[in-house]
Amino acid sequence: MIKQGVIILSGGLDSSVLAHFLIKEKKTNLLALSFDYGQKHRKELDCAAFQAKSLKIPHKIINLGFMNEAFTSSLLSSGDAIPEGHYEDENMKQTVVPNRNMILISIAAGFAISQNREYLFYGAHAGDHSIYPDCRGEFIQKLRETLSLCDWQNLTLEAPFQNLKKDEIVKIGYDMEIDFSQTWTCYKGGEKSCGVCGSCSERLEAFEKNGFTDPLIYL
Amino acid sequence: MIKQGVIILSGGLDSSVLAHFLIKEKKTNLLALSFDYGQKHRKELDCAAFQAKSLKIPHKIINLGFMNEAFTSSLLSSGDAIPEGHYEDENMKQTVVPNRNMILISIAAGFAISQNREYLFYGAHAGDHSIYPDCRGEFIQKLRETLSLCDWQNLTLEAPFQNLKKDEIVKIGYDMEIDFSQTWTCYKGGEKSCGVCGSCSERLEAFEKNGFTDPLIYL
Numbered sequence: 447m448i449k450q451g452v453i454i455l456s457g458g459l460d461s462s463v464l465a466h467f468l469i470k471e472k473k474t475n476l477l478a479l480s481f482d483y484g485q486k487h488r489k490e491l492d493c494a495a496f497q498a499k500s501l502k503i504p505h506k507i508i509n510l511g512f513m514n515e516a517f518t519s520s521l522l523s524s525g526d527a528i529p530e531g532h533y534e535d536e537n538m539k540q541t542v543v544p545n546r547n548m549i550l551i552s553i554a555a556g557f558a559i560s561q562n563r564e565y566l567f568y569g570a571h572a573g574d575h576s577i578y579p580d581c582r583g584e585f586i587q588k589l590r591e592t593l594s595l596c597d598w599q600n601l602t603l604e605a606p607f608q609n610l611k612k613d614e615i616v617k618i619g620y621d622m623e624i625d626f627s628q629t630w631t632c633y634k635g636g637e638k639s640c641g642v643c644g645s646c647s648e649r650l651e652a653f654e655k656n657g658f659t660d661p662l663i664y665l
Numbered sequence: 666m667i668k669q670g671v672i673i674l675s676g677g678l679d680s681s682v683l684a685h686f687l688i689k690e691k692k693t694n695l696l697a698l699s700f701d702y703g704q705k706h707r708k709e710l711d712c713a714a715f716q717a718k719s720l721k722i723p724h725k726i727i728n729l730g731f732m733n734e735a736f737t738s739s740l741l742s743s744g745d746a747i748p749e750g751h752y753e754d755e756n757m758k759q760t761v762v763p764n765r766n767m768i769l770i771s772i773a774a775g776f777a778i779s780q781n782r783e784y785l786f787y788g789a790h791a792g793d794h795s796i797y798p799d800c801r802g803e804f805i806q807k808l809r810e811t812l813s814l815c816d817w818q819n820l821t822l823e824a825p826f827q828n829l830k831k832d833e834i835v836k837i838g839y840d841m842e843i844d845f846s847q848t849w850t851c852y853k854g855g856e857k858s859c860g861v862c863g864s865c866s867e868r869l870e871a872f873e874k875n876g877f878t879d880p881l882i883y884l
């Protein structure tokens with residue numbers, strides 16, 4: 447029985463490896479879904495398109511323009527402005543958009559239901575937990591329970607890499623010969639990866655632990 | 666201790682009465698939030714604006730254009746089209762947008778967090794349960810548990826009318842002398858309420874049970 451699924455494919459390393467892993471397993475028929483929410487690192491979306499194409503799976507990008515507008519500008523005369531500089535290393539604890547993961551997963555769930563798909567895949571991994579509240583195992587579990595009730599149709603949220611560390615994910619991708627030069631990780635908006643932000647550092651360490659060379663071009 | 670809250674104000678009867686109820690209680694400082702997701706009955710948004718103004722509370726409308734685009738048109742060459750006619754009486758069981766409530770509540774939660782508000786109010790009521798999966802008590806409870814983990818900051822989802830029937834909500838609104846002519850209920854997109862769709866019928870019955878006259882103009 448082939449699972450009919452949607453995968454949230456950001457174009458980052460984790461979701462890209464997960465997409466390849468699921469296709470390689472041959473147990474899942476996948477649609478890839480990405481979100482354009484005005485992220486500074488739009489290269490992610492190009493990478494997502496590349497990976498979906500290489501896997502020959504349909505790829506849909508949903509535009510969430512409201513996120514920039516409603517969450518980051520001074521939205522109400524009485525509103526508290528969100529501090530700037532989300533993407534800076536020293537501000538890693540600040541989520542780009544409050545409740546971002548739940549928003550994206552809820553929309554992806556609606557998309558999956560509208561496409562009559564019963565599985566939603568999501569590339570959360572163990573390393574995220576300490577920084578982001580919405581990557582915690584407890585949170586994912588609650589989300590899973592909520593999604594199981596959101597429609598009359600079944601919807602199962604799966605995060606197969608939930609207990610894996612970044613270096614273990616890199617190892618899985620490497621063994622499948624993924625083109626890692628087409629996965630984007632850097633938090634800054636530059637042409638090349640900075641190599642020094644929290645996100646780049648974690649990636650570089652994951653390659654180093656495996657004794658692999660990251661094919662991305664760094665500044 | 667005044668609660669700092671956001672209310673999802675659709676401009677329908679339930680959320681409008683809830684907003685007045687919370688302000689009258691004087692235990693909550695409210696921001697009103699509405700969503701423009703291309704609903705046919707855009708009068709709802711005008712009603713939401715009217716009610717927020719009458720309560721002298723700030724009102725923000727978030728544009729969710731993606732819903733129409735991503736969920737209802739033929740979105741992927743391989744995609745299954747969503748059947749048309751969502752708003753017709755005979756199709757009451759079809760949710761306008763799959764997983765709509767979870768999507769709206771997730772976004773409202775992100776908005777509340779960005780505004781440093783710890784309470785999110787939502788006008789679910791008992792009559793909804795049988796039709797919509799995402800109005801069920803179990804669903805709301807799971808959503809509440811999920812939201813309590815979505816951020817490091819506390820966020821409490823409250824649905825004070827969750828166990829009330831429509832006629833009880835009408836009674837509360839009537840006692841507060843709400844302008845019911847500025848609450849929109851009809852599922853059709855007309856200038857006047859149709860009076861015959863499932864939604865209008867429920868509303869009219871709720872007024873009738875109380876022996877009140879609905880000031881809305883019906884076709």
